[in-house]
Amino acid sequence: MFIGEYNHTIxxxxxxxxxxxxxxxxxxxxxxxxxxxxxxxxxxxxEWSILENKLKQLPMTNRDARAFVRFFFSxxxxxxxxNQGRIxxxxxxxxxxxxxxxxxxxxxxxxxxxxxxQQWTDYNSDExxxxxxxxxxxxxxxI
Amino acid sequence: MFIGEYNHTIxxxxxxxxxxxxxxxxxxxxxxxxxxxxxxxxxxxxEWSILENKLKQLPMTNRDARAFVRFFFSxxxxxxxxNQGRIxxxxxxxxxxxxxxxxxxxxxxxxxxxxxxQQWTDYNSDExxxxxxxxxxxxxxxI
DNA sequence: GTAAATATGTTTATTGGTGAATATAATCAT
DNA sequence: ATGATTATATTCACCAATAAACATATTTAC
Numbered sequence: 511m512f513i514g515e516y517n518h519t520i521x522x523x524x525x526x527x528x529x530x531x532x533x534x535x536x537x538x539x540x541x542x543x544x545x546x547x548x549x550x551x552x553x554x555x556x557e558w559s560i561l562e563n564k565l566k567q568l569p570m571t572n573r574d575a576r577a578f579v580r581f582f583f584s585x586x587x588x589x590x591x592x593n594q595g596r597i598x599x600x601x602x603x604x605x606x607x608x609x610x611x612x613x614x615x616x617x618x619x620x621x622x623x624x625x626x627x628q629q630w631t632d633y634n635s636d637e638x639x640x641x642x643x644x645x646x647x648x649x650x651x652x653i
Numbered sequence: 654m655f656i657g658e659y660n661h662t663i664x665x666x667x668x669x670x671x672x673x674x675x676x677x678x679x680x681x682x683x684x685x686x687x688x689x690x691x692x693x694x695x696x697x698x699x700e701w702s703i704l705e706n707k708l709k710q711l712p713m714t715n716r717d718a719r720a721f722v723r724f725f726f727s728x729x730x731x732x733x734x735x736n737q738g739r740i741x742x743x744x745x746x747x748x749x750x751x752x753x754x755x756x757x758x759x760x761x762x763x764x765x766x767x768x769x770x771q772q773w774t775d776y777n778s779d780e781x782x783x784x785x786x787x788x789x790x791x792x793x794x795x796i
Numbered sequence: 797g798t799a800a801a802t803a804t805g806t807t808t809a810t811t812g813g814t815g816a817a818t819a820t821a822a823t824c825a826t
Numbered sequence: 827a828t829g830a831t832t833a834t835a836t837t838c839a840c841c842a843a844t845a846a847a848c849a850t851a852t853t854t855a856c
Binding site: 662664670737 | 847
């Protein structure tokens with residue numbers, strides 16, 4: 511289980527130090543994809559494989575399926591920790607998440623998320639994100 | 654599995670560098686054909702065989718099936734990597750995908766796709782896929 | 797045949813990715 | 827608190843991939 515929040519910087523070549531706390535659980539290979547809310551999702555290989563098999567079976571003849579499959583596969587990249595614990599984030603993924611220099615890596619249970627510091631700040635200060643209000647909605651969902 | 658997105662240029666003779674990440678999985682010859690949504694599909698030989706078999710089984714009596722089969726077979730061409738990793742894309746295929754200079758090559762699981770940069774940008778900015786759609790699909794797939 | 801057009805091959809320059817080294821900061825143990 | 831250890835940030839240098847330019851074939855049209 512991934513938990514916590516860590517600030518890191520991305521170097522001029524687009525590399526990011528993975529917080530040391532996460533490294534063991536991640537393994538040295540994993541997948542980074544475009545995520546929801548303008549961040550990146552990081553999945554361990556086994557989680558990704560399941561998803562990959564499902565995506566592979568969607569029909570190429572269906573317009574929506576094509577769009578979805580394109581989004582996921584083209585927006586994915588396999589990463590490997592280099593010998594100082596960094597990964598390189600391709601530019602299309604950096605663009606998706608508005609990543610430049612200051613990044614935030616958070617643990618979200620089964621996955622990690624990578625945010626630009628600015629986006630993460632904005633997201634958390636967003637008025638329509640009142641945790642008290644959300645709690646009420648969660649109650650409706652039976653939590 | 655092919656994943657990722659790469660920008661490349663097509664030279665004045667209609668040749669395109671295949672991204673080095675894809676070369677091993679593609680083999681040194683493979684099939685390029687007219688794809689859906691104004692791009693080109695690229696299949697390794699074995700994936701093409703699978704597709705070919707499916708196409709062969711479509712009923713000749715069905716008008717749409719005939720059109721679809723013609724589209725795929727007539728638009729197909731076998732390509733071979735030259736000794737610096739390039740392929741030549743015939744002009745009828747380039748026309749189909751509006752390919753001129755700036756191209757984008759994406760991995761889409763079992764195949765690659767080649768887009769003109771302009772078309773790819775347009776496709777992604779159109780409402781082919783909203784965030785809500787993505788979220789719904791993700792839930793369906795249990796991501 | 798020859799010239800033009802197209803295809804194929806080679807060379808060089810440029811870009812971008814990778815690895816290593818160093819510097820700074822944070823954490824831990826004593 | 828102090829020094830030792832680990833983690834993170836930054837920089838530099840090298841190598842591989844790609845782009846561009848150029849050269850040589852091969853085909854096609856006349």
